Amino acid sequence: MKSLSNDQxxxxxxxxLEPHLTVDQGEEFVLNTCDCFENQLSSDEDTLDKLDWNRINPATGPVAISGVKPGNVVRIDIKKLELTGKSVMTTIPGAGMISGITEASTRVMDNDDGVLTVATEKGELQxxxxxxxxxxxxxxxxGSIPTGTPGKHGGNMDCNLIGEGASLYLQAAVEGGLFGCGDAHALMGDGEVLVCGAETPARVTLAAAVVDVPQLPTPFVETEELYAAIATAKTSDEALKMAVDNMFAFLTGIVGLSEGDAGRLMSLVxxxxxCQVVDPEITVRFEFPKAVLAQLGFAGIGV
Amino acid sequence: MKSLSNDQxxxxxxxxLEPHLTVDQGEEFVLNTCDCFENQLSSDEDTLDKLDWNRINPATGPVAISGVKPGNVVRIDIKKLELTGKSVMTTIPGAGMISGITEASTRVMDNDDGVLTVATEKGELQxxxxxxxxxxxxxxxxGSIPTGTPGKHGGNMDCNLIGEGASLYLQAAVEGGLFGCGDAHALMGDGEVLVCGAETPARVTLAAAVVDVPQLPTPFVETEELYAAIATAKTSDEALKMAVDNMFAFLTGIVGLSEGDAGRLMSLVxxxxxCQVVDPEITVRFEFPKAVLAQLGFAGIGV
Structure with missing residues (x-):
């Protein structure tokens, strides 16, 4: 299987960007990714003054996907997501959304056997x-969008739905799409309020293909249980309005619900x-359960 | 059991406000509530021009709770929440968060046997x-805060955690607290983006008592699984900051976690x-799982 190492x-x-790899549509490939600190912090004693801040949030890639044209909607399947090292978190006064963080610290954590082990002053958590x-x-x-920034192109959305088995739909803007990913988390709550989750290097197996649903509002996520419209903006209020209107567009335009049915069901279920409130812009999503749409005869995106 | 009818x-x-009822601390009582339209809409033909807009979002009460003093934190237990009539939803162009709603409509729905039946153009949903x-x-x-408005006092928070078995903590500002509730929903998603959920009259069995946790950041919710700090502000960004800082204050001040432990766990789990984005102000919550705190020896609020 084609792959890239985590120094690419x-x-x-x-x-x-020059592609480091070219894959066919639907072809599985592997990206080895660094954690968001490019694996620079490996012990609790590795303080932030050690960090080279020019090496934050690296994305492995770019990968060109053969045949992808500007304007195409590309479905990116996360086939497998394996963690390949320990997890690390930092506290940084003034960063993130918690006013009470006054001390800088680093914590390295084990994540073996499906469990993150967190040492606290009150005992160890699993x-x-x-x-x-x-x-x-x-x-x-x-233009050029730093990998730490989220947006219409995807980027640092920090949406915890995007794990193994999920698919992300994005609109390509250039030939080949020029895909990349990184910044895996072993665990992260909605909001990522400390500015980091359990930051972890990973081995990601992916596949990408064009889908013939040009009007799909992107970024859009599909998991086993739900669809989600993801939106990023300078404020939460702008982002949520976009996420709501994009889900409404999906339900009326692609699923074919009437205006009233779409609105009622969005408000009910x-x-x-x-997603996150700590990056340069805010990311919000609107989730809708697939089971409800299946009851109404919707077979799936691009089906 | 003492009770109030839904015309009080x-x-x-x-x-x-003059209390309609006075109860002892911990005494169970019943409030019969109207839906948010004060039960004015009873068929799909009851259009909005029929509505008396002075009778929106009625709260049944007020109830004085004996011995409650200004500054006390009061725990309000929702012992039972029974629906007592059909559910209704309306679409109102320009109201709510969905730009694509262009037609006014009313839909009355059955909610028997634990199931809401929603007729759509593509078939019936259960x-x-x-x-x-x-x-x-x-x-x-x-001052005087319309019952349609959320805030520090509680009010129209539209938090879908507040159902049977949940407890809400609020700080009393006056003798007796002067409690009221209404606007039950049979079902409502996070955001209530259409401006309404499945609006339903109800019979609510409650009990209220002072708890000796004066520094608890309120409004605060407890369910079987989690704690949640609720915050309301003019913008989502202000509200989320309050909710995050209030949960941090709870975890450090009441649970006794260190600053770093609280921050890490908030970001991880x-x-x-x-809660809602369609009332006069926005309501947001920060949820934290009780099981994690139990692992660290926290026995509960006021224990």
Missing amino acids: VFYAFAPD LPLKPMIGVIGLAPAE GDLKF | VFYAFAPD LPLKPMIGVIGLAPAE GDLKF
Whole structure:
């Protein structure tokens, strides 16, 4: 299987990146990814002053997907997500969303056998892992978007739905799409309020293919249970409005619900949620259960 | 058991309300509540021009709780939440968070046997009920807060955690607290993006008592699985910051976690979520699982 090692990384999604790998549509490939600190912190004594801040949030890639044209909607399947090292978290005063963080610290944690072990002053915790990918995207049509920033192109969305078995739909802006991902987390709650989750290197097995659903509002996620419209904006209020309107567009335009049916069902069984509130912009999603749409005869995206 | 009928209602939480009922601390009592339209819409033909808009979001009460003093934290237990009529939803162009709603309509729905039956143009849906209370609060120290508005006093928070078995903690601002609730929903997703859930009259069995945890950040919710700090503000960004900082204050001040432990665990297993984005202000909550705190020896609030 074609693969890239975790030193084949980039730090900004851009149209002029040279692909490190080219894959066919639907072909499985492997990206080995660093954690968001590019694996620079390996013990509790590795303090932040050690960090080279030019090496934050590396994405492995870019990968060109044969036949992808600007405007295509590309489905990216996360076939497998394996953690390949310990997890690390940092506290950084003034970063993240918690006013009470006053001390900088580093904590390295084991994540063996499906369990994250967290040492606390009150005892050791064992938390079940839910691995996910923080940074995942395609190159924009122009400009250069740091891999730490989320947006229409994907990027640092920190959506904890994007784990093994999930599919992410993005619109390509350049030939080949120029895909990359990194910043896996062993575990992360909605919001990522400390500015980091359990940051972990990973081995990600992926496949990508164009789907003939040009009007799909992207970024869009599909898991076994649900669909989610993801939106990023400068404020939560702008982002949530986009996520809501994008899910409404999906339900009326692609699923074919009437305006009233879509609105009622969104209010009854749809959930507006935060992805993250600590990156340069805010990311929000609107989730809708697939089972409800299956009851109404919807067979799936592109089916 | 003492009770109030659903014509003993008020439309604004205020310190000078006359109590319709006085109960002892811990004494169970029953409030019969109207739906948010004060049961004015009973068929699909009952259009909005029929509505008396002065009778929106009635809260049954107020109830004075003996011995409650200003500054006390009061725990309100929802012992039972029974739906007592059909559910209704409306679409209102320009209201709510969905830009694509262009037509006004009314839909009355059955909610028998634990199932909400929703007629759609593509067929009939059966959705499991999750009854909850939209409006629940105490009187503020001064002024008058319409029952349609959420805030520090509680009010129209539309938090779908507040159902049977949940407890809500609020800080009393006046003698007796002056409690009221209404606006039950048979089912409502996070966000309530259409401006309404499945609006339903209900019979609510409650009990209220002072708890000796004066520093508890309120409003605060406890369910079987989790704690949640609820915050309301003009923007989502202000509300989420309050909810995050309030949960951090709970975890460090009451549970006794260190700053770093609280921050890490909030980012790993805490979830920042929307309650509603369609009332006069936005309501957000931060959820934290009780099982994690139990592992660390925390026995409960006020224990």
